Amino acid sequence: MSEKKDLVAEFSKGIDAEAVMREADAEFRFRRVAGKWAVIVSVIAIIWSVFQLYTSGFGVFDSIIQRSIHLMFVLVMAFLLYPARKGAPKERPSFIDLVLVLFSILVNLYLVIQWNEIAFCGGRLTEVEHLIGGAGILLVLEASRRVLGKELTITGLVFLLYAYFGNYVPGRFHTRGYTLERISEHMFWSTEGIFGIALGVSATYMFLFILFGAFLGGTGLSKLINDVSLAAAGHKPGGPAKVALLTTGFMGMINGSAVANAASTGAFTIPMMKNVRYRPTFAAGVEAAGSTGGQIMPPVMGAAAFIMAEFIGVPYSQIIIAAAIPAILYYASIWIMVHVEAVKTGLQGCRKINCLRSSMR
Template identity: 50%
Template sequence: MASVSLQESSQDNQVKVQSKYMNYGVITSKAIVSLLIIWAVFQIYFTTFGAISAINLRAFHCLFLMLFTFLLFPATKKTIKDRRFPSVLNLFLIGLSIFCILYLVIYFPRVARSGGRLNTTDLYVAGIGILLVFEASRRACGNLGILAAIFLAYNWFGAYIPGALGHNGLSLKRILSTQFWGTQGIFGIGIGVSATYIFLFVLFGAFLKYSGFSKFINDFSLALVGQTPGGPAKVAVMASAAMGMINGSAIANVATTGTITIPLMKQTGYSKNFAGAVEAVASTGGQFCPPIMGAVGFVMAEFLNISYVSVMIAAIIPAFLYYLGLLFAVHFEAKKRVLSGFSKENIPNALTVIKEQGHLSLPLFILITLMFCGYTPLYSAVISIVATVLSSYLRADTRMSFDKIILAVVEGSKGAISVGVCCVIIGIIIGTVTLTSLGLNMGYVILSVVDNTNILLTGFLTMLMSVVLGMGVPGVAAYVIVQAVAVPVLIKVGIVPVCAHLFCLVYACLSNITPPVAMSCYVAAGISGGNQLKTGLLAVRLGLVGFLIPFFFLTNPELLIGVVPGVKIYEYLWIAFTASAGTVALAGGLQSYLLKECNFIERILLLMTCPLMLYPGLSSDFMGIALFGVVILLQRFNISSSILKRS
């Protein structure tokens, strides 16, 4: 049965995840597992019940990140595997990290009381600490360290850059003071996000996985759409959206769920490039999909100083349209290629799935309910983790054993490492932006190119900046980088703050599927055996509605529920209906299929329909509905085909 194969693949994948990076002997491996558990307990306690200063929480969080990065991530590709103990180099780097962090914790009060005055030892510690962060970033974050190095160099060489992007230059002491001893650099908001929201929600995602929630999502998706044309691809979309929403990393989601979904799509008849693109697009959208939004929504709420519930509600329509467009693109491709779904005997019964596994979704409902009741996301996450274990005991066959709980803690802690290191290194970027006023200067450059009232052109330039800055970076880290530079530009031209932040979030996330640095597509292509560039280009086409929607809510915030006061519920329903129709029209035009395969005239009409129906306004809505109706009539009665034959 399909559901059985999904379960078996999921179990195999869990084994792979557990073995990844664990290349030590038994004693060392057990010690690392014990440290990961201690880290999880530390994070849960001090982000909820325990009392600790913000700088100390961030410092100890950074210490754990450095420790596990040097233990689990090899220095080079040629590093000897299967060691009994860590190498001398790694032990030396760990020792330096412990010294620098403990030095910071001990002497930070003295530096703070003195107004930031540093002695020679303080400066040496800061320099060594920054070098250690770059080494950890090189191992865990890839090219992000290069971007951070460029920003760090800008502190010195900005004095030689003419025009608005230049500055007077900064001393080494000033740079070290800000980047290491200040709260705007390494120990700034980036690592603050990692130490709170990211860690707990990655851990929550791991608990959901080991409770069987991912299997429930797979089976329920199979029951709903498994028999429809292209059923495996639709299952991939739904499952990847659900898991990507929780784990917050498109790349990690492709690497895990993609090993299950991509082979199934290929077996059904989808090309390897198309299968990889579907998985990449589905995993990427989870980062801005309510109710969890990959933990990014909580960060956005902090920046905007509003409740998370407001952010979540505002993101509903854009996220819905994104996945609606992807589902219909998959459906039209299946109809065009005459691809069938799973046979009936391989499809589980929906009611049976809900009866046997539906209780596993209780933690998600508890999380949402607690946040709607006004509890903090951190408190809600911890309660939901406990609820995950308790709800698994409602049925004997889903109970989480002690071993499974330990595996969930270990995998959740390991999953937070690479994202956490990214958040540490982006502190360098944010510190540079703050210290040199780079964000304001870039905003000035953009505003000098466009008219202050030209929202669309400003949005386009901001989109390019967001995509570039977000390339190869996990969603949360990408958003933190982009909002520091791009959001002030949008607000300056009159964009509502919620719209500006969501605009930057969407494009920072979509950089994962935007060539040439489309990391999600590269991972998906590696699994599918497809071409990286072709997979990336197909992903852009499949996720095109995601690239279009932000421009429409820039000029028409009504697309974001709750942003514009006074809009009635029926008005939101009408906006959602017409925008959905426009999204279907776009998918049909791009895939060249609606009721049947489209000819040139019908494709053009469908593509014209999309912007008319996405733009909120009765006149444009009725024009779009009329065009959509014309296409349906043309296809129903073969009118346009007859016209083309005569011509």
Template identity: 50%
Template structure:
């Protein structure tokens, strides 16, 4: 038993080191002693403040958001050092000084709130000094916890604000003064304290806290064991376990790299042992883990922002995302199955796998909070209320069995870890607010919109393509949350202007911001998978992109036919679309994998690829042409397979 515990502890250490390498948010100080206790208390108080306002009522918008940001800035400057070379075991005096100063900026709004309201936009020299420092503190915090890419984007937008009078053509504007820009960014709800930070300061934080408690109860291990029991015996079993467990984990985790580390540390070695190439093993986990952000009911922070931007209840986002998420994971499952068949890979013997009945009997109660949160959302409760009650339910559910029961110390640790997990989202939302503030102040959104439409010749498909490229490029360096904020502010309105339903337009940019995690040259989830598999990162990224081909197709499907998002549709129409979409994705997957019934020839691949793409467009003619091409390809495969069997029997 001691050896087993030692192995588990060593595995956790390896996961922590791995996360620190590939996920900037995980590269924080591990403090002990009095400093560690002080940070734990600060983080716990942060969580308690969020729980208090969720239960008794949110404060005035700017006060709520300012206090929320104060906690976030203080913890970031304490936990994330100025320089990478500085100690991770103790706090540098300079970081402590910055933590104190950074807190003063947003608290200035709290202390002087009445005076600021009474002056109604008239700013003093002190206001400008504090506001200017506040903007700088937010950007420096973003550099530490998120990275340079988002800071670079923010700097470019700030530069555009001042350079307006000197720019040519549609991008020119009258320019802004320093006082005007600082006032707009720091003392209104259209900048740093805008909608993104508002959503972060209410229900995003609570859902992150909910996820922290689900981790404490051991739900992740339950998902992996359940996936093993269900799919481990099938052809290429461990790879299918990775797909299924990552999909389940995605219901509670919004981090692609976190999902890779959590499930990949178990599934990738299993895949390699079975015979999968290291690149393929890492790619399967990366593609599946990235899809976790698309999986309801908890889809990552950007989905909550979408509900606010679109102006619809979060439960509608969940409903709309359900079928696309199902298609996404089905697409990866098909790719894994075809690779297993092509390579002749078997599953794990059933006697070596856990039994479904035993797992459900022992730990099935851990899933009650997920069932509860879905029920609460569907019954009309707000996301904040649903998350609040789900947190309580997760603690209560763990108490139902001694083997899963969490202690009072675990409850307190959950508060601390939830606050720490939220820091990246808090700072990303604040930084995204700077970008939004510049867009609203200068009218950049309209300028970019008209330019993009002109570049696409006013045609929808080219506009979708350019929007896809923009979202992927931003997603390579900017977190999903900030990526969605930027693209939803600039690109989504363009699609709406071209007749795309609002929800479909926002879901389109949301999808491609996420898929950037497996799209080379900067594919964090794929690189993380490669790190565990010991494979080449670029080859793993390319393979992950192939497996995630569904994610490149699905957004076009629901833009061309919003029925997939359950917008103004009927059940027969949805069933028909799901059927043609699944057939199309299977065909494209066969073209990429080089296998369907038997290994494909180049001619088969062309038929499958073109036929599959034809089924994307919800049009009777394209569907008939696509099915015709697939019938020809499948017939050729069947004849070739029958000839091979006949030849084998004759020999």
């Protein structure tokens, strides 16, 4: 009886999975918009999803048009949902955010409307179009700073400065240097820079898989995964750790994010492992290793898998088949280590009634 009370007390501590994700990953530090702004953001997200589903079913537009519309939605959502600084409003976008949203729409719509005319002119750009290209580059850098943090933004700025000041660099990295107009033309008005392969993959394959995973999560599939994992392995030797592996593997199939995987499943698997006397460090290690493996578990995997398919020119289905065997072997090896640890230290699984309570928590 005391064991049951201990388990209930462990789960009643109120682990906030969202707080863990916000602390560990900048991508989860978005606004929780309320009121009319929640409605506006929802409508934009629905329109974006409908656009992506429509083009996937009836054919995409020209590459740069498809990617430009996709980028417009990305920038709009980034500026609406991610604050510019810590002191910014938490439940609504600021005036600066709205200005950036307006610029994001105008810049990308100009490209969409004028692209055919620019192509007919042999790619010759006016001074205004060079300025629009520069504004588009700055908007992407600011959005990346908000969503991913300053590191990637600084890296992008360094390479842009290298393109401009390359003629001052000595040795083998010396270049002739490029003008601001040439940088703007290459980075924004072609499919070699911002509108390159990475954005092309995001605008076609990646968004659909992420949307599919969101649908599955919203329909309660994550709870089903937890319940099935508990029923299959929770009562076996070292059961809670095996539950963690099964859960992270299944969750990785639909979200492809190690951080989201660890935060959502670790909230109940780590306390469960500690309850059957696993060392806290070992429990955390099992959860981290299982969540990391979720990024190589088909069909969603991480973003690199989509880019890989585009770069090497093979169907994504072949990437899934190639990744399945290593992913299964990865989880099998961790499963064996968990079992060995459980047998060596005499750790048993939780009783079925406790497993049931754990899943209900």
